[in-house]
Amino acid sequence: MKTLVKYLFFLILFVFSATVVVGLFLPSDYFLSRRITIAAPISAVHVYVGDLAQWESWSPWKDGDPSLLTTLGPITEGVGATSSWKGRDGEGNLIVTASDSAKGIEYDLFFDQGKWKSTARINYSVVDATNTTVVWEMEGSVEAPVIGGYFALLMDRMVGPMYEIGLARLKERVESSQAGEENEAT
Numbered sequence: 001m002k003t004l005v006k007y008l009f010f011l012i013l014f015v016f017s018a019t020v021v022v023g024l025f026l027p028s029d030y031f032l033s034r035r036i037t038i039a040a041p042i043s044a045v046h047v048y049v050g051d052l053a054q055w056e057s058w059s060p061w062k063d064g065d066p067s068l069l070t071t072l073g074p075i076t077e078g079v080g081a082t083s084s085w086k087g088r089d090g091e092g093n094l095i096v097t098a099s100d101s102a103k104g105i106e107y108d109l110f111f112d113q114g115k116w117k118s119t120a121r122i123n124y125s126v127v128d129a130t131n132t133t134v135v136w137e138m139e140g141s142v143e144a145p146v147i148g149g150y151f152a153l154l155m156d157r158m159v160g161p162m163y164e165i166g167l168a169r170l171k172e173r174v175e176s177s178q179a180g181e182e183n184e185a186t
Contacts, residue, residue, distance in 0.1 A: 028148040030155040033137040034163040038171045040178045042124045042132050046101045048174055049122050049134075052076040052083045052094075058173045060165035065089055094120075109138075116142070134170065136163045 038045055048054045053076040062068050065087040073082030077099070084093035090112055097119075098106040104123035110116070118140035125133045138159060142148035 028143055028152050029139070029141045030152040031137070031139040032156040032160050032163070033135060034160060034167055035133060035135045036167040036171050037127055038132050038134055038174050039130060040132060040174045041130065042102060042126060044174050044178055045124055045132050045134060045170070046104075047177075048170060049124075050077055050099055050101060050105055052081050052096070055083075058166060058169040060162045060169065061085070063165065064162065104134075109140075116140070134167060136167055138163075 048058060052072055056062075056070065068085055068087035070083055070085045073084070075081045076083075079096055079099050081096040081099070082093060085091060092109060092111040094107045094109045096105055096107045098121075102124070104121060106119065106121040109118040109120055111118075118138050120136070120138040123135045123137070125135075127133055138155075140155075142151040142155075144151065
């Protein structure tokens with residue numbers, strides 16, 4: 001029995017040590033990207049992406065945390081636009097650092113009172129006169145010894161599905177808005 005306990009102890013010690021050693025050598029950087037094509041011109045897409053006040057109509061974040069409270073800053077469009085949030089999983093804020101109605105936006109995200117930072121962008125490109133490809137990306141680094149690399153590895157799996165939901169909602173919102181405008185014109 002003592003031999004079994006001894007082997008079990010060394011097995012647990014080995015697994016723990018291996019997890020720590022691997023964690024020390026994993027890259028802490030992450031990058032994720034999702035894309036969708038929307039049947040609308042870039043200008044129609046930018047109405048919903050370029051104005052943070054419109055994000056609630058397509059953003060996926062309240063699905064994961066219904067208690068999420070978002071507060072818009074005094075500027076909601078263009079460089080310097082801000083919003084902050086607080087929910088059961090933490091708090092953070094974002095600030096738009098670049099905005100171009102023909103290309104998209106870029107923004108910095110800060111989590112846990114600025115402890116963690118990511119850079120994200122939502123870019124547009126013309127497919128043809130009536131279709132736009134939208135690409136939502138995020139990159140950053142998880143600078144936490146041992147566990148940082150594991151979190152970086154999981155970032156695509158944790159955030160990627162939310163980006164997919166958000167892009168699908170953005171597509172639905174923009175296309176339904178376009179259809180409404182076309183019906184009004186006829």
